[in-house]
Amino acid sequence: MTGKPRIALNIRQKVVLSFAIYALVVICIGYYSYTNLERIGQKLVFLEKLNELSSAALEMRRYEKNYLLYRSPEAIEEMAAYMNLMEEIIREISPFAKTLRVGKLLEKLQADFMDYKAEAMHIDTASTLSEETLEGLRIQGKKLIYSIETAVAEQRSKLFSIIRFLKTQLLVVLGVAVFIGVFIANMIAVKVIRPLKEIEKATLSIAEGNMEQLPLPKTYDETRSVIEAFNTMLRELDMRQDELIQAKKLSSLGILTSGVAHQLNNPLNNISTTAQIILMDLDEMPKESLRSMIANIETEVRRAQDIVKGLLEFSRAKHFSIAPTDLKSLIDKTIRLIASDLPPQIEISVDVPKDLIIPMDAQRMEQVLLNMITNSVQAMETARGKIEIIAVTDPENDKAVIKIRDTGKGIPKEYIGRIFDPFFTTKGGSSGTGLGLSIAYGIIKKHRGSIEVASxxxxxxxxxIRLPLINKEAS
Ligand SMILES: Nc1ncnc2c1ncn2[C@@H]1O[C@H](COP(=O)(O)OP(=O)(O)OP(=O)(O)O)[C@@H](O)[C@H]1O
Ligand SMILES: [Mg+2]
Known part of the structure; x- marks a missing residue:
């Protein structure tokens, strides 16, 4: 046997751990996506400022051209105003150098701007302008515009690539979330539902009398505790059942002994009384009376023999010969046996499928049916009523279900629990021994069947009566 491993998580811990990991993954991805969105926001602001810078530069260059064409001092003023505006924008976007990691780009922009500004200062201060100075200004202007436009294009493409990345990430996260969800659901199903199914199966098999212990799982979690508890319960149940059977046996023995004594006492008393009368009046007794008295003794002896025969039948485990038997033919035969004793106002109807073959001891089952039909007939107080015998199959449980229903007087509640006891009878005088149903019960049990009553x-x-359709063991 292997010992309990040092780290053994139970199902609750496993589920909590899985959900914790799940939550952690979701939080991390959520945080990452949030920072990316934040970056997109900043990039948009940055891009907008770059666009403003670009428009200001273009305007500035328009005035630069105007100046070069007309040499108007207003153009110089306008240029200076736009340069100031650009300077201000560059100052505004300088904090992005760190946050958006665009330090190099900004440095270059600033350097180009400063170069341009230096060239422009020349124009402002020089009284005469050489072709060379003008060309320098033009070249610097072009350079500045080019670097601003490159920066805008570069930043725009970076923005698109972040958005594309976020889209892919969202799809991946969704996929992973679905996968982990399916994994957790599957784990719960495997860890919780499967053992429950096992227990459900075991409970059903216990109902059929199987007390086998359930195999323990390899894990050390709640499933194991439940199955261990279940096995303990099974052991207890098995023990209690044995005790119960023992107690029942003892009580049946008591009922049996007092029943035998009581039942045999009546005929013996009658025999004794009759014999005494014969002994006393033997000489004067007419032959006719003597004959009737001896006949009386004979009847009583037969009754005592019947009781002993019934008892033997009840107690002796005689060999059962179980063979496939056609139920309908057996029922018809049984009814024919008692047909002559049947009061005419009692109607018997049989509704049994023609080809219902059940493995059984035909002679014993005939005895069962005979007793049950006789009981029903005897229960009709007015000698009028209906007896129905119905049979169906229950393929789900591989059983045949036979119902014997009558419109008799019924059984009072206080007797219902005792009718299968040997010698329990409500039929006074010499009409019942009270062994019929107890013998029937024993025979049906031998067939691995069951008998229930509702009244x-x-x-x-x-x-x-429920009888198995498949003969597992012909006992
Ligand atoms: N169909 C029924 N309707 C009403 N009571 C019934 C019916 N079947 C059985 N009982 C009751 O159950 C008791 C026991 O029946 P059981 O067949 O064991 O003995 P019995 O019929 O009294 O005697 P025996 O069968 O030996 O003639 C009966 O005395 C009767 O009170
Ligand atoms: Mg009976």
Whole structure:
């Protein structure tokens, strides 16, 4: 046996851990996406400023051209005003050098601007202008415009690439989230639902009398504790059942003994009384009376023999010969057996499929049916009523279900729990031994079947017999 590993998480811890990791991943990705969005916002502001710078530069250059053409001092003033504006914009965007990592770009812009400004100062201060100075200004102007436009194009393309990246990231995150979600759901299903299914299966098999222990899982979590607890419960149940059977056996023995004593006492008393009368009046007794008294003794002896025979049947585990038997033919045969004793106002209807073959001991089952139909007949107080025998198959459980229903007087609630006890009878005098249903119960159990009763006083009784359609062991 392997010991409990040092780090063994139970299901609750595993689920909490998975969700914590899930939450952490979502927070990290969320934070990363947020910073990227923030960067996009800053880039947009930066780009807007660069555009302003570009327009100011173009305006400045327009006045530069005007000056070169007309030499008007107003043009110089306008140029200076735009240069100031550009200077101000450059100052405004200088903090972006760090945050957007555009230090080099800004440095270059500033350098080109300063170069241009220096050239422009020459014009302002020089009284006569050489062709060379003018050319220098033009070249610097072009250079400045070019570097501003390159910066704008570069920043715009960077902005688009960030947006593209964010789009891909969003898709990947969604995919990962779905994957982790499916993984957690699957883990819960495997860890929780499967053991529950196992337990459900085990519970069903316990209902059928199987007390086998469930195999323990390899993990050390709640599933294991539940299965361990379940196995303990099974052991307890098994023990209690044994105790219960023992107690039941003892109580049946008590009922049996007092039943035998009581049942045998009646015929013995009758025999004794009759024999005493014969002994006393033997000489004067007419032959006819003597014959009737001896016949009486004979009847009582037969009754005692019947009781002993029933008892033997009840107690002896005689060999059962289980073979596929056609239920409908068996029922018809049983009804024919008692047809002559049946009061004419009692109607028996049989609704059983023609080809319903059940593995059973035909003779024993005939005995069961005979007793049950007789019970139903005897339950009709007015000797009028209806008995229905119905059979269906229950393919889900591989069982045949036989119902015997009558419109008799019903069984009072206080007797219902005792009708299967040996010697329990409500039929006074010499009409019942009270062994019929207990023998029937034993026979049905031998077939691995079950018998249940439902009854309502004044309305009738319904017995339900369930027999397996597949013969697992012919005992
Ligand atoms: N269909 C029924 N309707 C009403 N009561 C019933 C019915 N079947 C059985 N009982 C009750 O159950 C008791 C026990 O039945 P069981 O067949 O074991 O013995 P019994 O019929 O009294 O005697 P025996 O079968 O030996 O003639 C009956 O005495 C009767 O009170
Ligand atoms: Mg009976």
């Amino acid at each position: 309502e006083v004044g309305k009738g009784t319904e017995f339900t």
